[in-house]
Amino acid sequence: MATRLSYAFGSIKNVQKFFFSSLATSQPESSNLVNFSNQNGIYKVQLNSPRTRNALSTEMLNELQSIFKVVNEAKVARCVLLSSSGSKVFSAGHNLKELTNETPKTHHELVFSTCTSLMKLLIDCPIPIVAQVDGIAAAAGCQLVAMCDIVVASTNATFSTPGINLGLFCSTPGVAVARSIPMKLASYMLYTGLPISAEEALKAGLVSRVVPAENLELETQQVIESIRMKSLPVMRLGKHFLHRQLKMDIMEAFKEGENIMVGNLQLKDAQEGLKSFVEKRKPKYQDN
The missing domain is CATH 3.90.226.10 (2-enoyl-CoA Hydratase; Chain A, domain 1)
Structure with missing residues (x-):
């Protein structure tokens, strides 16, 4: 190796x-x-x-x-x-x-x-x-x-x-x-x-x-x-929903996905990620 x-x-x-x-x-x-x-x-x-x-x-x-x-x-x-x-x-x-x-x-x-x-x-x-x-x-x-x-x-x-x-x-x-x-x-x-x-x-x-x-x-x-390097709460939120939505009807999954993404945007790490993209720098996640 x-x-x-x-x-x-x-x-x-x-x-x-x-x-x-x-x-x-x-x-x-x-x-x-x-x-x-x-x-x-x-x-x-x-x-x-x-x-x-x-x-x-x-x-x-x-x-x-x-x-x-x-x-x-x-x-x-x-x-x-x-x-x-x-x-x-x-x-x-x-x-x-x-x-x-x-x-x-x-x-x-x-x-x-x-x-x-x-x-x-x-x-x-x-x-x-x-x-x-x-x-x-x-x-x-x-x-x-x-x-x-x-x-x-x-x-x-x-x-x-x-x-x-x-x-x-x-x-x-x-x-x-x-x-x-x-x-x-x-x-x-x-x-x-x-x-x-x-x-x-x-x-x-x-x-x-x-x-x-x-x-x-x-x-x-x-x-x-x-x-x-990714935000820990976003990663956990994402994995939880990814697996849960597989058990849903497709339209139910899309609607629930809307709620998840809106909630995701309320996290400080999400706003930091968006801000870093605009400012052309690496995000500094706080994992909260």
């Missing part, structure tokens, strides 16, 4: 202390399955179990839940960067060892309910979630990617829902995937189990940008930096 982002990581048991102890840059901590840091409101979350191909075990899912519960409540949070350690696998999905008949049905139920609880936290996240994908995103790993707002992928990335190959239809991953790409391609992925390339995922709308692997860190950093 041409550039490596600097991570300062923390343990889940100290997550509350970690996130609220500093509004600027967090202090280094240690973690087993998920690395995380807070640097000036940019919350970096890294799947860190290369030995299991970053499998979304119940333990990892619980760690991710703990992090996103805090992120969703953090008033200073501006953006989430979701990535993984290693360059071959973003996440291979659920830990299949937890899904055999050697574990009881109650544990199977726990695996999927825990994952669904995490999906709800991602849906409720008030700030943009940016995924950086370099390698395989399969099954629940592909589901996780599909739930992010922006996805920057390397040309090495592939996306698949291969459960059908093992006699287990990717039902829950299909919920996220089928809401992100056309049904014909979702059906291809779900019924055949075959992967699609990063370029195919880009054309379908599953990812936002595709770059060579050596440029992935730089491209992702540019996306994060662009988000960081």
Whole structure:
């Protein structure tokens, strides 16, 4: 990689202390399955179990839940960067060892309910979630990617829902995937189990940008930096409405959009942005 982002990581048991102890840059901590840091409101979350191909075990899912519960409540949070350690696998999905008949049905139920609880936290996240994908995103790993707002992928990335190959239809991953790409391609992925390339995922709308692997860190950093420079209340207002309007009739959405924009104009940051345009300078947002 041409550039490596600097991570300062923390343990889940100290997550509350970690996130609220500093509004600027967090202090280094240690973690087993998920690395995380807070640097000036940019919350970096890294799947860190290369030995299991970053499998979304119940333990990892619980760690991710703990992090996103805090992120969703953090008033200073501006953006989430979701990535993984290693360059071959973003996440291979659920830990299949937890899904055999050697574990009881109650544990199977726990695996999927825990994952669904995490999906709800991602849906409720008030700030943009940016995924950086370099390698395989399969099954629940592909589901996780599909739930992010922006996805920057390397040309090495592939996306698949291969459960059908093992006699287990990717039902829950299909919920996220089928809401992100056309049904014909979702059906291809779900019924055949075959992967699609990063370029195919880009054309379908599953990812936002595709770059060579050596440029992935730089491209992702540019996306994060662009988000960081925006007004925080406007960004939160915008994301909330963008997702809410999808459930509305189109004319209802337009009418509600009118109200949102008029309200947006009452914010000091909106007036500062307009004033800076007239004065041909960069805006100085106060995030209020």
